[in-house]
Amino acid sequence: MGAEAGTEIGFGAVAAAHPDRTALVEPDGTTLSYGDLAARVHRLAHALAGLGLGPGDCVAAMLPNSRAFFELRLATGRSGLYFTPFSHHFTTAEVTHVVADSGARVVVVDASLLDVAGPALDAAGIPAERRLVWRAGQASQEPAVPPPGWTDYASLLAADPATPPPHPRAGAVMLYTSGTTGRPKAVRRALSEAPPGPSPYELDFMARVGVRAGAYTQLCAAPLYHAAPGLFANMAMQLGHTAVIAERPGTEDWLELIDRHRVDALFAVPTVLHRLLRLPAEVRGQYDVSSLSAVVHGAAPCPPEVKRRAIDWLGPVLYEFYAATEGGVSAADSADWLARPGTVGRPLAGTEVRILDGDGRPVAAGETGGVYFRPAVPFAYHKDAEKTERSMRDGYFTAGDEGYVDEDGWLYLRDRRTDLIISGGVNVYPAEVEAVLIAHPDVADVAVVGVPDAEWGQRVAAVVQSEPGIPGDDAFADRLAAHCRGALAGFKVPRVIEFRERVPRSEAGKVLRREIRVDGAGPVSGA
Structure with missing residues (x-):
């Protein structure tokens, strides 16, 4: 369903019409109203401009889920800036690549991640005034003394006015792809001259x-x-x-x-x-x-x-x-x-x-x-x-x-x-086999992959995470094979079933096939 009649669309309109409505509930239970959030977004937009950023520049962020993400996305989204959030699980090498490749001029980092991010920002030449420390929790709204070589996020906002900045302009998010076949690449869209707010495409998608x-x-x-x-x-x-x-x-x-x-x-x-x-x-x-x-x-x-x-x-x-x-x-x-x-x-x-x-x-x-x-x-x-x-x-x-x-x-x-298994010249789609295996009540998670086979080219293999208390033994493997034979053609039934403590997945829920090794075969084909 679409927007309800009489409701405001766009952050600015909502904040103006309903300043007392709760906008955010933070992980520690702290709440922030739309009016207060708008004031902080305006302060941040002024602060970024004061650091010399203008339309087309990039702000990157290495943060867990937090209020700062919302503030940064909203402030860049009304300043004609690109916003590049990236995983707070990245290594220093991965941070170095994203910061340098994106051309980020300001980087916001959670206080717990400075040891990882610091060397990357050194390599990228980000000066202290443009590397910002975010501290989660209520105290993060109050200025604090930052570590040497960093600027406190809250202190930066406190120095600027809460009035809307002039000439608002839509920004864009520039995200990096997962990089399963090489270094991640950023997906970049041209900036428009439109005012900030949701696009017709986004509104249609939500509906x-x-x-x-x-x-x-x-x-x-x-x-x-x-x-x-x-x-x-x-x-x-x-x-x-x-x-x-x-x-x-x-x-x-x-x-x-x-x-x-x-x-x-x-x-x-x-x-x-x-x-x-x-x-x-x-x-x-x-x-x-x-x-x-x-x-x-x-x-x-x-x-x-x-x-x-x-x-x-x-x-x-x-x-x-x-x-x-x-x-x-x-x-x-x-x-x-x-x-x-x-x-x-x-x-x-x-x-x-x-x-x-x-x-x-x-x-x-x-x-x-x-x-x-x-x-x-x-x-x-x-x-x-x-x-x-x-x-x-x-x-x-x-x-x-x-x-x-x-x-x-x-x-x-x-x-x-790239995940397709070709066994004896016949295509086997892993998702089809996974759907059958995950329906078994004793399977907690599963990934199906192809491994090299001298006769068939590839054979179907399954990596299974069993439910707690279910032993990953030959008897269970036999039960799973019989379960598959009841729902799949014979050539789709896994020839190899191995049990693991967990199936490797990304935080987006995708199977990390490149991390799976089966039966000593080395990296699985198609990873």
Whole structure:
């Protein structure tokens, strides 16, 4: 559903109309009103200008989920600046690459991360007045003495006025891709001359995934430096929501936060849904989740059995989208998915989808090929025209996924092309096998990969994380193989099943296949 009648759209309009409405609930329970947040955003915008930043410059941030993320995204978004948040788990080498490659002129770092970030900022030549220390908690709103070579974030804001800066201009977020096949590259979009506020594309996307404007509450618990969680957090401010910020909540913590704050909307990766469903029914029953009207998932495939059970539990409030850092593609609500199990929806407004074969020719409806889409907002890889050109065909981009479109225009995904297993000349899509294995009640997580085989080229292998108390032994492997044979063709059944304490995943919920080694075979093909 879209914005409700009579509601304000855009952070500035919401703050002016409802200055006393709670904008943020921080992880420690501290609250901040829209009026107070707007004052801090204005101070920050003035401070950045005072440091010499102007339209087109970049501000980077290495932060856990916190109020500072919201302030930085809003201030850069009304100053014509690029904002580049990145993982607070990065090493010094990774920080060095992002800061230098982005050309960041100001970098904000959490106080707990100075030892990691400091050498990187030294290498990038960031002076003390433009390397800012953020301290989480109520005390962070008060000026403090910074460590040598750094500037205190709160002190910088305290020196500037709370009045709106003149000549507001929309900024943009410049995020780095995951870098699974090399060093991360930034996705950069041209700045517009438009005033700050949500774009028609963003508003349409939110409407397609059931997120509406008004006095609602959104849980922001996924890492905000990722594309989707960051977008949902920013749109919470543009739509007038109260954003409840959580940093690395445990599985049951999600339910406690939903219950305590009467959460209306949230974004989660499928792994979170799976873990919630694996909680005992009596534990889930302790929490009231009836306030939820939009549980949005994306970033990784959701096994059909997990999605069905989630809809049975929560009601028809699940919304799915398919997207990449480079742009959004499609969306589907619960009714869409139940009518067409497995679909990731129809294209978003302004987005066109094509399915192409290896030679770039369109394939017929129902036939599998590479998924290409024309982004609603054009982009280029920062400082890498060659990569931009390689990823495109006639203006259509691919993230490397395989899929098909049915006769009615609904998109379905098979898997990433690089993850495809070819065994005896036959294609095996890991996501299909994973969906069967994860439906077994004793499987907590799973990743399916291909390993070299002298006879077949590749064989199907599964890395399984069993539920607590379930031994990862030959007997369990035999039960899983029998389970697969009941749902899959013989050539798709894993020939190798290995048990691990955990399946490696990124914070975005994607399997880190490059970290998986099976049966001493070395790095798995396609990583």
